[in-house]
Amino acid sequence: MAIEQRVYDLSLNAASDLTDEQFHWAKGSGTMECDVAGAADEDLLGIIQNKPEDGQATEIRRVGISKMLCGGVISAWDKVTSDASGHGVAASDAERYGAIALEAGITGRIISVLMEFGYVEMT
Numbered sequence: 001m002a003i004e005q006r007v008y009d010l011s012l013n014a015a016s017d018l019t020d021e022q023f024h025w026a027k028g029s030g031t032m033e034c035d036v037a038g039a040a041d042e043d044l045l046g047i048i049q050n051k052p053e054d055g056q057a058t059e060i061r062r063v064g065i066s067k068m069l070c071g072g073v074i075s076a077w078d079k080v081t082s083d084a085s086g087h088g089v090a091a092s093d094a095e096r097y098g099a100i101a102l103e104a105g106i107t108g109r110i111i112s113v114l115m116e117f118g119y120v121e122m123t
Contacts, residue, residue, distance in 0.1 A: 002103070002112045007064035010045065014052040022051050023069040023110055024086035025098065026060045034058050036086035044082060044098040046115060061115060068113045070105035077101060079120050080113055088113065091120045 015029040025037035049059040071087025078090040079097035091097040099113035
């Protein structure tokens with residue numbers, strides 16, 4: 001069962017309708033705005049916590065434990081990044097990540113992740 005624990009959430013205006021993007025990765029988009037993130041090479045802000053319409057405040061989890069929607073197979077303790085749709089996927093070598101999976105998941109499942117930003121080392 002996915003859990004969450006808020007430590008710090010950032011609030012930015014939605015640059016588009018994000019009502020279907022709860023628990024997806026967010027990226028910056030314009031001045032004080034955010035949108036759903038794309039591939040791992042984009043600047044990840046955190047995970048969207050609410051369901052804002054265009055222009056409404058978006059709560060983005062930056063620090064703490066968040067729920068996240070999986071876009072592929074993820075093992076517990078994998079470093080996690082975003083796919084092209086903002087879903088969580090396991091990060092590969094030299095990719096930026098934004099969280100560590102606290103449980104395993106598959107496409108479409110919501111899991112708990114510990115927010116932690118960094119880069120996966122080359123193996």
